[in-house]
Amino acid sequence: MPSWTDHLRFAFQPVVNLTTGSVTAMELLARPERGDVLAQARRSPELDGELAALAVRSAARRETLLPLHVNVFAGTAADLGGLASLGKAVREAGRRPWEVTVDLVPPFTHVPRPALLSAVAALRDDGFRISADGVGDGDVPLRLLAALDPDLIKVDGTVVTRMPDDPGCRGVVAGLRRFCDDTGGQLAVEGVETELQCAAAREAGAQLAQGNLFGPAARLPAADVYRPAAPMATPAGPSGRTGPPVLDFVQPAALLPVTASAEDVRALLTGSPAVSGVVLVDTAGVPVRAVDRDRFLLSLSGRYGHALYADRPAVRLADLPRTVGEHATAWEVLDVMAADHRSRTGDDVTVVDDRGRCVGVVHLADIVRALAESRVEEAARLNPLTRLPGSDTVNAEVDRRIADGREFALSWLDVDGFKQINDGAGFAAGDELIRAVGRTLAEAAAGQSGARVGHIGGDDFLLLADPSGLEPLASAVLDTPWSAGGIPATLSLATVLCPPGSVADHHQAAACLAPLKKSAKRLRGASWVLGRPGSARQEVRRGNALRVPEPGGPGGAVRGVPAPG
The missing domain is CATH 3.30.70.270 (Reverse transcriptase/Diguanylate cyclase domain)
Structure with a gap:
């Protein structure tokens, strides 16, 4: 007998960084071919949890290395706590929890608040990132939003559609960006369809975006997406030092366990030409070593290089990672680069969260270009x-x-x-x-x-x-x-x-x-x-005496003092 899963497919929608134009993650969207599975999932936490697990398994079959966004109803998280089926699917797919963002979607109104906050805490303890989805059209109360302290806020497409012509919508999004700056999160907008919407969202402070402008949801992860023109001016970071926040430039990191062999690293690099380096992490996701693509492949390409290193630990050809916190500014990234040996000037810098876990990397070229453009724009003003x-x-x-x-x-x-x-x-x-x-x-x-x-x-x-x-x-x-x-x-x-x-x-x-x-x-x-x-x-x-105008009237001279200019 056919299973309901036989009529269910998943589509991939790119999440784009509005500063660099690069794809930072893929959101997995369920696309049932028959029936109304999503409506049933809203009423059945077990079914919704299974959908989230199936989404991760679907991504594993497509061999995407990008971080994933998986939708889960807020009521499901509150009912199932740690979402054991999702955690199991992540382990079986060879992914790490911190590579997966759980998008909590409305409704929130009748969800028990203590149970939801307890579930979010359990997911965070396992390493998952948390996103509040549908903000602006959903029913998430502001008090709950503050208590959730999400790593990411996603503004609903109904707000984004009105932003070019509605100052109120732009003000709401700008306010959410200030909230994210204060809490250490990021701001994303959904449903971006036009350049005007993209420009308005970016001006209001959005850092990430999704929508058909960049790439529609598709059965296969997009190999290329539309990249909007980079902004000339970049916003000031939340810290005291002037400069754009480093989170604006974060790219997905290619992660392997610290026990990986040189052959494991070689296979990843040769299979992914766009990857500039690999971060070797421990079981908690903390960077231990960093592998630069060019130096690593050069070592293996030398005479006897492959024979000498292939089956040995990759850490033998790796360096200590250069790290910055996720609340750092772009200028602080340059400080870290300048303090290292000149041979590593072009190496990626690893960005870590408050627990020391890797959340991505930043490239020198992106930082230098943004700061140079910022200074040019500043000089013009x-x-x-x-x-x-x-x-x-x-x-x-x-x-x-x-x-x-x-x-x-x-x-x-x-x-x-x-x-x-x-x-x-x-x-x-x-x-x-x-x-x-x-x-x-x-x-x-x-x-x-x-x-x-x-x-x-x-x-x-x-x-x-x-x-x-x-x-x-x-x-x-x-x-x-x-x-x-x-x-x-x-x-x-x-x-x-x-x-x-x-x-x-x-x-x-x-x-x-x-x-x-x-x-x-x-x-x-x-x-x-x-x-x-x-x-x-x-x-x-x-000043303690009024100026007395001459008979010429208000526009004339004042006794003893030149007339105001």
């Missing part, structure tokens, strides 16, 4: 006169602080009567004054953690700082005697103090500065006016 970034850099940091619920002070600064200074002293003297103000601002901000300076253009600057650091920053520029070509100059400063929840975004913060700027410009000499969102009260910290 700098003001050519002061070499300071524009308002975009400050605005982005303002939005981050608002999202994090942090208090901040946003200030606007300009030179009083700058047009008259230019007319009287010449534009070269005016330019030198602007450069000097910019240098002073940058030097003062460099002494404070988190302070940012932006040159909007002309004689206008933006300054972002913690409220506690305002006074020394203001003193650095307001208490300095300025002049251009012998003409004295003064500066006006306006500051808005923004407690958590007082403004929604950088647009509102900038709008609050407008009336403060007008008040500061009306004061004689160096001036500083401070205010708060939603309050008409203004505090004058510098």
Whole structure:
């Protein structure tokens, strides 16, 4: 009698890294030819667990070396705990649990929370990675999402479809990226069909993607996928040092046990031309040695090389692995490479998780290209006169602080009567004054953690700082005697103090500065006016006499002081 498994096939869908364009994993999707097995699996945890095990066995028959994503209903995990059938299938296929990500799919609403969290803990103890799937269209509560602490969040395709035209959807995805940065996870988007959707997802912070744009689900693992153009700018990492996070560049690692022979390594390398090296791991998945493709094959190709090494342990031809944690930045990868012998400059660097297990490798070429493009893009955004970034850099940091619920002070600064200074002293003297103000601002901000300076253009600057650091920053520029070509100059400063929840975004913060700027410009000499969102009260910290306009009206000169530029 035919079994129901005779009418069940599995399709492979590539999971693509949006930074490198490479395939990082394959998701296995059940494709029943008869009946509605998936609906039955939703009601039967035993059947759903068996489907997951069959998916792994199907991948083994296709001989894919890529990590796997396997779908399991959240209720199945809660009911079956450690999913013994899945673990058995992984062992029988010769795979390791940390090469398999369990995608927990909705519904979550009626799943017992303690049982689900206990099951996730058991799967993690066995080495499996955990993904929260269908986020955005499914019913996973935020409290449960935080408790699950997933290694990967997958945003549902219904959200991705709307992202190009819906700022709200982009904001939700950007918020999920911040959550992933804080918890050490990654963010993926599903159902990507167009370039516009891909660009919107990447701009919002997605690191991985799936969808027909890259390659549809197929009976055989895709040999090649569509690779979108690499972004010019790369996001800053979650650590203090500027640079994209290393997880953006992780490639699947070719893993073999540390007991593997040289012949085992040779067979893997010759059968997989794209593999640049092999990581030899212990039974817990911790890297013990690393084999570089070129040096290894060169050793075997020499006279008597195969006879000498083939049946001996591969560790004889391996090096100590170079490792970085999964929370490192690309710059830290370069530090590790630079500290090693020059002969290993091009070797892969192994990325390990908090338990020391290998989660993948990064290639030098990917790191160097991304950092170079990042620096080119950054240079293009700098003001050519002061070499300071524009308002975009400050605005982005303002939005981050608002999202994090942090208090901040946003200030606007300009030179009083700058047009008259230019007319009287010449534009070269005016330019030198602007450069000097910019240098002073940058030097003062460099002494404070988190302070940012932006040159909007002309004689206008933006300054972002913690409220506690305002006074020394203001003193650095307001208490300095300025002049251009012998003409004295003064500066006006306006500051808005923004407690958590007082403004929604950088647009509102900038709008609050407008009336403060007008008040500061009306004061004689160096001036500083401070205010708060939603309050008409203004505090004058510098300048104590209003400027009196000449009979020419508001646009005319002010007695003893050049008219504002």
